[in-house]
Amino acid sequence: MLSPTYKRLTQKSDLTSVCMTVMHVPNLVWVVIEDAGEKTKLVTNLLKRCRVTSVHLNIPTSDFYRKDPSKPRGVEQRNAGLSWIRDHHTKDDCNGVVYFGDDDNSYDLRIFDEIRKTQKVSVWPVAFCGGVKVEGPECENGVVARWHNGWGATRKFPIDMAGFAVHLCLLMAHPGVVTGKDSNGKPSKSGYLESNLLEQVIDRNSLECRGPSDEVMVWHVKTTTPYIPHEQKNPSNPNIEV
Numbered sequence: 696m697l698s699p700t701y702k703r704l705t706q707k708s709d710l711t712s713v714c715m716t717v718m719h720v721p722n723l724v725w726v727v728i729e730d731a732g733e734k735t736k737l738v739t740n741l742l743k744r745c746r747v748t749s750v751h752l753n754i755p756t757s758d759f760y761r762k763d764p765s766k767p768r769g770v771e772q773r774n775a776g777l778s779w780i781r782d783h784h785t786k787d788d789c790n791g792v793v794y795f796g797d798d799d800n801s802y803d804l805r806i807f808d809e810i811r812k813t814q815k816v817s818v819w820p821v822a823f824c825g826g827v828k829v830e831g832p833e834c835e836n837g838v839v840a841r842w843h844n845g846w847g848a849t850r851k852f853p854i855d856m857a858g859f860a861v862h863l864c865l866l867m868a869h870p871g872v873v874t875g876k877d878s879n880g881k882p883s884k885s886g887y888l889e890s891n892l893l894e895q896v897i898d899r900n901s902l903e904c905r906g907p908s909d910e911v912m913v914w915h916v917k918t919t920t921p922y923i924p925h926e927q928k929n930p931s932n933p934n935i936e937v
């Protein structure tokens with residue numbers, strides 16, 4: 696599981712929640728990629744405490760993405776994670792599934808059992824994204840019957856990053872495929888990251904629907920910035936890590 700992360704007030708809270716979840720998942724490698732020039736103490740210590748096999752990487756977001764808030768987030772971090780995974784596997788040693796699990800989502804443990812069943816690409820709906828209660832595939836007999844979206848229905852794969860998983864052998868068979876580029880090698884437009892990645896490795900008819908059809912297993916929570924208006928005139932102990 697690849698999780699980009701960056702410094703903000705809720706970072707530790709978000710990463711702690713994800714850690715508490717993935718600690719219950721057998722055979723999971725948690726690749727955490729900090730959007731930072733150097734690895735921070737906060738994340739380093741959190742990963743040491745977290746009883747899961749983890750890989751800690753860092754890469755700062757380049758000016759290309761950082762200077763334009765309408766550009767997609769976490770791109771270079773996910774690509775650093777993908778490079779690490781590719782460097783540690785071969786086409787013949789690719790038994791695994793890659794899941795892009797952002798640090799601010801909530802995950803039901805059952806999603807990890809579903810991810811494990813992936814042959815090529817698994818998909819499922821995600822709650823609270825795309826401006827609707829549930830976004831993603833609506834499945835019948837294990838295949839996508841239709842998609843439900845609040846926007847961007849023209850996307851070939853109108854699905855959130857947390858709504859799919861890709862078998863590692865498929866990624867190893869497409870060594871040039873990274874996130875943030877479309878099939879012509881052009882930078883992904885905002886909201887097109889997921890679709891641009893999937894269209895390079897699979898066709899729509901080959902998607903594998905996973906999970907129950909009457910509930911979601913991932914919530915796109917998007918933690919809001921805490922309201923702390925008195926902090927400036929009444930500063931909290933700077934020695935307490937929050």
Ligand code: UGA
Nearest residue numbers: 698699700701730767768769772797798799855856886917
């Ligand atoms: C939605 C999707 O769920 C993301 O997968 C997608 O990357 C994003 O849109 C996008 O626009 O690119 P959203 O909740 O809006 O997600 O984005 P964030 O959760 O703020 O960021 C996605 C990931 O990138 C997170 O893991 C976050 O920690 C990381 N991130 C975000 C950075 O590493 N650096 C940043 O400056 C911002």
Ligand code: MN
Nearest residue numbers: 797799800917
């Ligand atoms: Mn998010």
